Structures are given as structure tokens and as C-alpha cells.
Amino acid sequence: MTGFVHRITAVDGAARVGVLHTAHGEVPTPAFMPVGTAGTVKAMTAEAVRSTGAAIVLGNTYHLMLRPGAERVEKLGGLHRLMDWPGPILTDSGGFQVMSLAKLRKIDRDGVTFQSHLDGSTHRLTPARSIEIQHRLDATISMVLDECTAFPATLEQALASMQLSMRWAQQSREVFQHRDGYGVFGIVQGSIYPDLRAQSARALLDVGFDGYAIGGLAIGEGQATTFAVLDATMPHLPTAVPRYLMGVGTPDDIVGAVQRGIDMFDCVIPTRAGRTARAYTSRGVLNLRNARFADDAGALDEACGCPACSRHCRAYLHHLFRCGEMLGPMLLSWHNVAYYQDLMRGLRDAIAGRRLAAHACAVRALWAQEDAG
């Protein structure tokens, strides 16, 4: 048969721990996918990404279709080979970035025409073209083309946008080429409206996908609203297949979403923060540009085994950022990705031991130490 096997090994409340079996290897879930926008997790070698325990990374269709081009990636042996990442890769559909980056975009019933933010050249993305690009990239998991509904949106706007996305989802599913261990995910839309989310989930279930993503969140609505939308949406999704919350989030967002039954995450936060001297640690968030670290001979995070923490001190990291040395962003991206993977490992262990609620409390209490100090 086609698609994936997602073997759920333990459940604790709404949370689940399991293993997603793909053509490119196994992914322990809940999983965090570092974002490799243009075929690289910024400032990290593939070896460094692997060393953190990350099992799957994300690539961006919008960026890769413009540079170096999907056909070129295919000719060069595919994204796995180019990136030195034989493991699973999930690619987005390009829709989100067209809306956030491209110039002069024009949406119609069948797709979106836009100008590249790089050179102004005109391109067109349809559900079929997006799936074709992701196929050429050799994505393990492809995403359907959708329209990320703007926030805020009225009920009428959100309905029209969601219905367009559901039409595109069906078209994406129809052209996706089924292969063992590969899959395509549908994306639930509907803004902050519970009825629209339920309607969207039902429409996707009628088509049938290998996994279900929840899109259109983490775009300014705030954590309480994100969680309210999850609470309204999760009961409408099947339990056996993976559920993926797109673009989320901070460690605190992730803990709350795992408690609500999410299996997969991606977010630029750990790498973007790493490039701007912000460190996510087991004791909270630090800004290493802060003068208080100039003489701090301690480890960035005592609980972390990454090179930034095990081979250097906070004062050195502070120094690198003060001097604008590229090793600063490299070490801190490595640390932040390592921290996110440690966080996921801790959550998986806690679910397996049926102690997730206590674990979440303990993790949050530790964050407060550094955030407060």
C-alpha cells in the first residue's frame, strides 16, 4: 500500500507518542522539524542538524522553485542528495511564502500568479504545479497548496478562503503520485471560527490524506486563540494519522500543542533566534548580547550537550556576537535546535511514562528561572 504507517505506542490524555515510518527513515513523534528554507538549515551543516537528534527537516517550495529551480534540483539528484540529508524531508506548498514574500500576487480560482521577490520575474503556482515541484524535489511529505487566510478575517472572508483551499486540496490530492513511504498532507483552514475549522476538516477527510495539518495559525492571533482553535479542530481529525501544526512555535506553544495531540511541528524560531543572539534554554530565554554575560564563565545551558554548551562559556558566545563573528550564529543555531530536540525527547518520554502533565509543569517552572532573572 501507499502512504505512511504511524504507529502510536503510548497515549497520555490527548497526547500521543509514536513512530512515523517513511521511505527515508523513521520519525519519532511528537517531532520538531528544523526549517531548511533554501535547502539548508541556516548556519548549520547537515551533520550538525543530525547530531541534535532531528529526524526530519523542512524545505520551502517557494524559495527552491525560484532558486535553484525544481528541475535543476531533480537533475542534480534531488534535495536529499544536495543537502546531504538522506532522512525524511517535508516541503511546504509555497502558498504561505507567496503571500508573505512575493510582490504583485494575484489569486484566482485556479492558483496564484506572482512576481519573485528576488528579480521581479513572473511565476504561477497551481495545486498541480506545487505538487509537481515537491515531487521533483523528492519530498517525503508534500503539502497541498492552500491560501493562508489573513488574520484577522471576517467570517465571510474566512469561509471563501477556506473553500478555495479545500478545492485546491482536492486538486493537489488528485495529481499526487502515490509511492510507498511517501505521503501528502491536507491543511485545515478556517481562521478562528470553530464551525469553519470543523467544516474544513470534514472536507479534507472526504478526500482522504496521509496526514492532516492545521494551518493559518501563529500569524498574530495569540497563544490562547491558537489553543482554542486546536481544541475546536482536533476532535474532527482521525487519531491514527499524523497531525501537524504548521509554523508553531515557542517551546511553551509546543508543550501546549503536544498536550492537545499534535505530532509534528516546524518553526524558524530556533534558527532565527540563534542568528540574533537569543538562546532558548532549559532555564528560559537569554539574550547573549547582554553585558551581564561578558565575564560569565558558565555554560550556556548546563543541561545541554551541544558544542556551544559543552565546549564554550557564555562569555565567549557574548564576545562572538559583540564582534559579529559568524561562529556566534552557528553555535547558537546549533544550541537552539539541540534544545528543541531535547524538549521533544523529554515530551516523548513523559507521554510514554504517562506523566506529561507533571513534566509540563516542571519544564515551565524551570523556564521561569532565567526569564525572571
Ligand SMILES: [Zn+2]
Ligand atoms: Zn547547547
